[in-house]
Amino acid sequence: MERSGWLKCLADDYQRLRSAATTDLTAQVPSCPDWTAADLVRHVGEVYLHKAAAIRQGERPDPWPPAGLESEEPIALLDRAYGELTDQIAQRGDDEPTWTWHEPDQTVRFWIRRMAQETVIHRIDAELAIGAPVAPIPDDLAVDGIDEVLKLFVAYGSHTWREEFEPDLASAKGRTVAVKLDGGPAWLVRTDPDGVTVTGPSPTTPSSDATVSGDPVAVLRWLWARESAPTADAQSPVRVDGDEEALAEVRRLLATATQ
Structure with missing residues (x-):
């Protein structure tokens, strides 16, 4: 944008x-x-x-x-x-x-x-x-927001304000999570004890320990923990697969980065 x-x-x-x-x-x-x-x-x-x-x-x-x-x-x-x-x-x-x-x-x-x-x-x-319906978000704004939160808040933040991320990174083992958009690009998030590295967006989905995928708006809301309250008959618009420890680690890092 x-x-x-x-x-x-x-x-x-x-x-x-x-x-x-x-x-x-x-x-x-x-x-x-x-x-x-x-x-x-x-x-x-x-x-x-x-x-x-x-x-x-x-x-x-x-x-x-x-x-x-x-x-x-x-x-x-x-x-x-x-x-x-x-x-x-x-x-x-x-x-x-x-x-x-x-x-x-x-x-x-x-x-x-x-x-x-x-x-x-x-x-x-x-x-x-x-309790109002969430109004539409343009896809290009959502894609830009995904790139921003991963690269600036998580990757840059984890290196620049290392002390704030120390508890989240203490047990990091180089696990990776791919953030993939339906029909679109993907980012690779890697967590190491000295900080987070984010690469992409790439047109192909990189090999990873876990994957978060969905349309741009759904993924943006997942990354910012702004999902609507679930209902009994509604499936999450974001698909989460793979290593649960890797996914939990990224969730903790996102919470620290966006608090």
């Missing part, structure tokens, strides 16, 4: 998140058990403001958060923050330098992508909170 696609998804999912959350701000968020919909909205608003400040200043905002955010009404905070974020993005090109947490990519483009992906995951949270 590129700028126009990410920004279109960001705008659509901001509106969906806002609409779902305003239905019942007291609703519990099952994918974030400690949060109500109001907490979810406040979190997204604060994330938007943080990224807007990073883009505006060209450096990591410090100190953070600014005083007074806690007294602002959640929906008003979300609206103000979205406006500030998109205003900062509109003033700058993709390659303009700024601070990000991903050392290889210190550009505004990183935050455009990250905020589109942040928002689609949290609007799913809002929909799950009120």
Whole structure:
């Protein structure tokens, strides 16, 4: 995906998140058990403001958060923050330098992508909170999100913030999990004591100890643990096969990376 696609998804999912959350701000968020919909909205608003400040200043905002955010009404905070974020993005090109947490990519483009992906995951949270059907997600956004969570959150994160992943990697033995999209590419996730390596996307499915497969949206939701509550007569849209230890290890790493 590129700028126009990410920004279109960001705008659509901001509106969906806002609409779902305003239905019942007291609703519990099952994918974030400690949060109500109001907490979810406040979190997204604060994330938007943080990224807007990073883009505006060209450096990591410090100190953070600014005083007074806690007294602002959640929906008003979300609206103000979205406006500030998109205003900062509109003033700058993709390659303009700024601070990000991903050392290889210190550009505004990183935050455009990250905020589109942040928002689609949290609007799913809002929909799950009120028991509404999860609105469609474009396949290209889902494929991009799969690549991001595997390569940036899990692989890059496990090497950059090694201490946070230490408990998950202590028993790693070089096991591999292939993440395969129906009719599409595959990624290979390998866990070693010194960190996670992710290769792909590849047009062919690599040999692995276990496989996670499905359509792009289903796999994205599985990786982020944003699946709908199961019903007695519904099968999971994601197929999981192979070494159970390898699969459990990747699940733990994903939980650490996305907490």
